[in-house]
Amino acid sequence: MPNANVIVWNEYRHEREMPEVAKVYPDGIHSAIAKWLGTHDDLSVSTATLDEPGCGLDDEKIQNCDVMLWWGHMAHDEVPDELVDKLQRRVLEGMGVIVLHSGHFSKIFRRLMGTTCQLKWREADDREILWVTQPGHPILAGIDDHFILDREEMYGEHFDIPRPDETILISSFDGGEVFRSGCTWRRGAGKVFYFQPGHETYPTYHDANIQRILLNAVRWATPAGAMRIECPNKPSGWLDKE
Amino acid sequence: MPNANVIVWNEYRHEREMPEVAKVYPDGIHSAIAKWLGTHDDLSVSTATLDEPGCGLDDEKIQNCDVMLWWGHMAHDEVPDELVDKLQRRVLEGMGVIVLHSGHFSKIFRRLMGTTCQLKWREADDREILWVTQPGHPILAGIDDHFILDREEMYGEHFDIPRPDETILISSFDGGEVFRSGCTWRRGAGKVFYFQPGHETYPTYHDANIQRILLNAVRWATPAGAMRIECPNKPSGWLDKE
Amino acid sequence: MPNANVIVWNEYRHEREMPEVAKVYPDGIHSAIAKWLGTHDDLSVSTATLDEPGCGLDDEKIQNCDVMLWWGHMAHDEVPDELVDKLQRRVLEGMGVIVLHSGHFSKIFRRLMGTTCQLKWREADDREILWVTQPGHPILAGIDDHFILDREEMYGEHFDIPRPDETILISSFDGGEVFRSGCTWRRGAGKVFYFQPGHETYPTYHDANIQRILLNAVRWATPAGAMRIECPNKPSGWLDKE
């Protein structure tokens, strides 16, 4: 029986508009990720995309979601602020969120971080080497002390994020740039994981190491408890009266 | 010669509307703080309040400000979002910000944190004991390993903030509650300090330990460098061409 | 089938020498904890004590141990340095370690922390209130936002530990003292949890909240991967030759 409801959210524009992307992800990045995650019995996986009604998300889906993955790039601004409010609230209550690649500029990530989330970038078939900086972290179970992606978009420091609670991966690129490519934070009762690889023109989400990390991350981000949204007045002696 | 431009921002409503507050801070909380800070030659101190035109802040003042202190409570919503945008941007560029007491619910603090910033509370003349958890921190220079405020508003955990970069003070209250009462974070190039004491009906800002901490915090939060707001495309070989 | 080998290590002197302690823990603190943990099918639990040959631990037991719990107080110095060397190495390789109460002064904890681990203390039947500061943490699954121990030894700040990776519980005591009573760190691939309650004259380890936290902590500390102890010379081009 599944113990986590997972939603893979994707902007799903590049894949429909650019043939070179459709070739890599014919049914969209969300479908590729959902297919792999869905082969695991502990996960119940669905997808949602920007151009579905309500961005594919309604209150019930959000409330029942345990972990949401988020890929977006060219249309961050089309995600309504009201939806971002609801997502943020749900994260604080306990939902895990895994922000992928260009999702660094998504409204929900910037909302949770409080910073610009800006970075250096280049599309030039750089080789990316991802180095483990925290061996033994559950998100890295089964991963060697480094792995390589033959081609990825370069993302370089300075990456304007709050100090991560955990920096579990740091990458280098052909040009000599470095990037904190795997970072975690807590926000309220919810866990946040930012994972940098995943440019739409490369087969990143078909890579076995990437898939393993996503699966680990979903399990890690599954809620272990909840936080109530409240700001209670507690009169003198309330503890003794309980 | 001053090396830091400091602005003490205050909502300044309680003091004008409630006689019991006016008695403690006849010219407003901002004036009490500014007066003490202003006795130090390295600081150039001014004030700004909610009901001045533009909340007492214009683009030039914000741009020239090195450290801003922020007290607000009953009228957080009257601070325009556009002003909060500018303040956030200036913090990321390097401005320090010191958020006081009920400022935990201010727009600028919640914007920088990404969380609800909720807490438990009680107005009942609790005695507050503030315990040093990081001896040797510059904000605590000259402070013993604890100090006492005879009466303060109780603020209690769970305080919904991102994990602080530094938790330098933890308080207890008569009712047995605890609170992380002194916390720091970095956001972009800017330093953030949240400092919990300061309820408007108590003479907290006349207390020598509180004044010392505010002075230390202003010096600590003074920018040591800046961050540019940008997201540059860096073509292959750019490092060698510099 | 068990997926974690757990050893509960105890000094086991107070219980044999002091009738008032024997009354609370007739078979020792280790037995009380091991009994509760052992009722869970995923755990294989054994015990070891100071006065057994080799402190009840040999190389094989250490190597096969996934999570070790450690209670000690009056005889920290009788634990041989060679054993501490082995324990430290095993933690860095991935073994979890849960340090209990007066274990704050144990050789293994001070070795892993690098600090004095000193604190304030008092034996006076204080009421301790433990407040959750990180809702949603797996160690706190099933725990409300606070819970109370009617009597405990007071441990008070400043607690001289390195900044915890996570501070998940903060306690208050009758005297107004506060203490970071639940803290986690990573050392190498191993997880460390310090948990403050557990004075030998009180029935703390019979408390349902305490038992639940210990169970959660054991599961949390179970290794998710390993670290090799090595310092390899990596000649130019090694990555391409792999």
Place this chain on the structure above:
Amino acid sequence: MPNANVIVWNEYRHEREMPEVAKVYPDGIHSAIAKWLGTHDDLSVSTATLDEPGCGLDDEKIQNCDVMLWWGHMAHDEVPDELVDKLQRRVLEGMGVIVLHSGHFSKIFRRLMGTTCQLKWREADDREILWVTQPGHPILAGIDDHFILDREEMYGEHFDIPRPDETILISSFDGGEVFRSGCTWRRGAGKVFYFQPGHETYPTYHDANIQRILLNAVRWATPAGAMRIECPNKPSGWLDKE
């Protein structure tokens, strides 16, 4: 008038035994660093080396030292444990310590960290690019968002250190390796800065960026307060009797 007593400690063996090192640092690495630091009026700078009596350090020098820099490599084991005990105690009391390059394996650094401090390495004239990951940090005042050392020893992840309080620099090397090359921690009241560059055959300590960072680091590490080494019994009511 100086407000910090600084001691630059150096093993000083390579320079005396290897002509290619003597060519770069004819009077030793310590002299090169001390000379630059000593041009600043706020610092009183002296040196100490391994082969002086008592390693060039006595109790008085240690007690009066505000910031110690430490370079060692081939003879870490010749530093007596008793001296390391004293250095650790002094750091906890408030002394800053700046650990340089191969000092990652020094006894004092490993003592303060509690981990192996192991890493990957290569001597092959790699170009090192150092990237700023925390703009606005006082140690990086005056440093651009990156700088380059034409030749350095490669140090690569995984670097087995406790999670840094601050990771302010991350480096890449020609081989594609990355390294957290500038990290800070607090231990007791003392500040610790590990700074990776500085292989003895390269003119690293003559580089303007490196010198600037060392100067900034010394000022940052200067004590802002002290911690007493004690573990006091605090009877009921002690706070009210003070």
